[in-house]
Amino acid sequence: MELRRSRVIAAAIVLGLLGAIMPIAAMAYISWAVAVGRQQNDLERVANLAIRRASKTFDDARIALDSLAYPRLPPCSPQHIARMRVVTFNTESIGEVGYFENGLLKCTSWGSEAGYVRRLPADYVTSDGLEVSMRVQPSVSTGNPVMALHYGAYGVLINPARFVDIMLDENISLALANQQGALINEVNAPDPDLVRSLAGEPQKGITSASRYAVARSKGLIAIATTPRSSLAAKLRQEQILLLPIGAFMAAFIIGIVVWLSRKRLSPLGELAIAVRNREFIVHYQPIVELASGACVGAEALVRWRRPDGSLVRPDLFIPLAEESGLIMPITDQVIEAIIADLAALLRMDRNLHIAINLCAGDVTSGRILDVLQDRLSGARIEAAQIWLEATERGFIDIDAARATLIQARERGHMVVIDDFGTGYSSLQYLEGLPMDALKIDKSFIDTIGRDSATSSVTPHIIEMAKTLDLRIVAEGVETEEQAEYLRERDVHFGQGWLFSKPLPAGEFIRYYQNAKTRAGSGWGNVRVVAA
Numbered sequence: 001m002e003l004r005r006s007r008v009i010a011a012a013i014v015l016g017l018l019g020a021i022m023p024i025a026a027m028a029y030i031s032w033a034v035a036v037g038r039q040q041n042d043l044e045r046v047a048n049l050a051i052r053r054a055s056k057t058f059d060d061a062r063i064a065l066d067s068l069a070y071p072r073l074p075p076c077s078p079q080h081i082a083r084m085r086v087v088t089f090n091t092e093s094i095g096e097v098g099y100f101e102n103g104l105l106k107c108t109s110w111g112s113e114a115g116y117v118r119r120l121p122a123d124y125v126t127s128d129g130l131e132v133s134m135r136v137q138p139s140v141s142t143g144n145p146v147m148a149l150h151y152g153a154y155g156v157l158i159n160p161a162r163f164v165d166i167m168l169d170e171n172i173s174l175a176l177a178n179q180q181g182a183l184i185n186e187v188n189a190p191d192p193d194l195v196r197s198l199a200g201e202p203q204k205g206i207t208s209a210s211r212y213a214v215a216r217s218k219g220l221i222a223i224a225t226t227p228r229s230s231l232a233a234k235l236r237q238e239q240i241l242l243l244p245i246g247a248f249m250a251a252f253i254i255g256i257v258v259w260l261s262r263k264r265l266s267p268l269g270e271l272a273i274a275v276r277n278r279e280f281i282v283h284y285q286p287i288v289e290l291a292s293g294a295c296v297g298a299e300a301l302v303r304w305r306r307p308d309g310s311l312v313r314p315d316l317f318i319p320l321a322e323e324s325g326l327i328m329p330i331t332d333q334v335i336e337a338i339i340a341d342l343a344a345l346l347r348m349d350r351n352l353h354i355a356i357n358l359c360a361g362d363v364t365s366g367r368i369l370d371v372l373q374d375r376l377s378g379a380r381i382e383a384a385q386i387w388l389e390a391t392e393r394g395f396i397d398i399d400a401a402r403a404t405l406i407q408a409r410e411r412g413h414m415v416v417i418d419d420f421g422t423g424y425s426s427l428q429y430l431e432g433l434p435m436d437a438l439k440i441d442k443s444f445i446d447t448i449g450r451d452s453a454t455s456s457v458t459p460h461i462i463e464m465a466k467t468l469d470l471r472i473v474a475e476g477v478e479t480e481e482q483a484e485y486l487r488e489r490d491v492h493f494g495q496g497w498l499f500s501k502p503l504p505a506g507e508f509i510r511y512y513q514n515a516k517t518r519a520g521s522g523w524g525n526v527r528v529v530a531a
């Protein structure tokens with residue numbers, strides 16, 4: 001019993017720990033995965049936005065440069081300059097348009113030039129032919145370097161700050177570079193080495209210290225990076241949401257584990273497990289013909305054998321089993337045990353009987369009769385060899401009980417009223433019940449030879465049973481004096497420690513054989529045939 005309890009407790013502790021750890025660990029992992037996913041999405045959004053802006057700016061510049069080529073106007077004429085100015089005004093990203101001849105700037109959208117400014121060599125050329133000079137210092141200001149895009153005789157100046165003019169989280173750095181990794185513009189000081197190394201790398205990922213996303217277009221690369229350590233803030237956000245869910249799930253699982261283990265540890269839970277594990281065995285208490293001393297049968301008395309080998313007495317679990325309905329599968333196991341233990345002996349000696357205790361539910365419903373019919377016919381045991389003992393507890397619904405007992409006798413069983421005299425039923429009340437034998441309760445047998453108030457009842461019970469032509473079994477016979485008293489009054493059978501305590505099957509078979517030898521074969525006349 002202790003072994004099972006400690007196993008259940010150990011299993012509950014392990015399950016409880018797993019139930020507590022797993023949902024919290026799962027939610028911690030999900031929080032981390034969601035936070036990483038969100039961070040990567042943020043980086044990709046920033047890189048894509050920057051590259052889309054750069055790409056659109058290049059497209060706009062290209063359209064503007066194409067529009068300047070035709071119709072041809074006299075170079076640097078007022079109309080030509082006015083046209084360049086219109087293009088500058090109409091194209092949002094262009095800061096200035098310049099016209100070059102022989103590599104020198106002749107005029108811009110703001111007027112004629114002295115022709116000292118040289119056209120810078122291109123850092124690279126885009127796939128649609130735009131020559132890109134990345135860092136050009138404007139002649140009219142000392143501001144930040146700008147970018148120059150040339151096509152044909154014209155060039156436009158673009159402020160690359162536009163590309164990275166994006167609302168950024170302070171943890172995210174943005175770099176716009178060319179494919180060689182040369183920086184065009186940046187926000188939040190990205191690591192230049194990282195930018196250079198990523199220029200030819202895959203689109204997204206993680207370095208040892210940073211996460212990043214890369215987007216490319218028209219020879220430009222936008223790289224958004226964030227230190228890995230910045231995940232903590234995002235992780236906290238997710239954890240605030242998900243960890244309570246994990247904690248709730250853990251509490252729920254622990255609750256279920258506690259509930260289930262308490263259920264398993266409860267007496268009813270243990271009994272249910274015992275029924276499932278078929279932990280019931282049967283001991284047999286010999287029933288002796290008082291006149292000859294021959295063993296004519298036995299009462300099957302159930303025992304609960306725990307996994308540790310200890311036996312539990314029936315009065316400790318039968319009331320709970322009856323209350324819960326578990327008594328029915330227990331009775332079925334008793335019948336199966338009788339067949340397994342004694343079928344051969346019962347086939348060999350057709351006068352031998354085994355008495356089974358019926359629970360109240362079986363007396364009322366009659367269910368047990370079909371179970372018996374099924375099992376007994378398979379084992380070739382006669383119905384007359386199985387006596388059915390019913391107590392007054394089974395007579396609450398007297399009509400249903402009567403119907404069951406009538407059917408039992410029709411099928412050939414002997415019907416015995418057990419614990420006779422202990423209940424409230426009068427003999428008149430019992431008179432209407434179909435029965436073959438009365439079992440006088442031990443409490444009356446105990447009074448034999450004693451001068452007690454109930455001692456006078458015992459002879460009356462015996463006389464009444466005789467009047468009703470019932471066989472009598474005296475239960476709880478402990479002394480020779482009691483046996484002698486019963487013999488003198490022609491009581492047929494005795495059961496009690498004087499003859500034997502309840503025995504395991506093997507011992508009962510030995511007892512039976514010894515008793516047979518002792519008594520000769522004079523007990524063939526004890527068989528009572530159902531009326």
Ligand SMILES: Nc1nc2c(ncn2[C@@H]2O[C@@H]3COP(=O)(O)O[C@H]4[C@@H](O)[C@H](n5cnc6c(=O)[nH]c(N)nc65)O[C@@H]4COP(=O)(O)O[C@H]3[C@H]2O)c(=O)[nH]1
Pocket residue numbers: 285300301302313314315318327331334357358359418419475476477478495496497498502
């Ligand atoms: N002191 C003393 N005791 C004696 C003597 N002779 C017999 N007994 C005990 O008296 C009880 C007789 O069974 P019961 O009246 O049917 O009373 C039974 C019966 O009501 C119930 N029971 C036992 N097996 C089953 C079963 O398979 N099904 C059902 N429904 N009830 C059962 O449990 C009760 C107790 O069974 P047990 O503990 O085996 O106790 C048995 C038996 O061991 C004696 O000389 N001295």
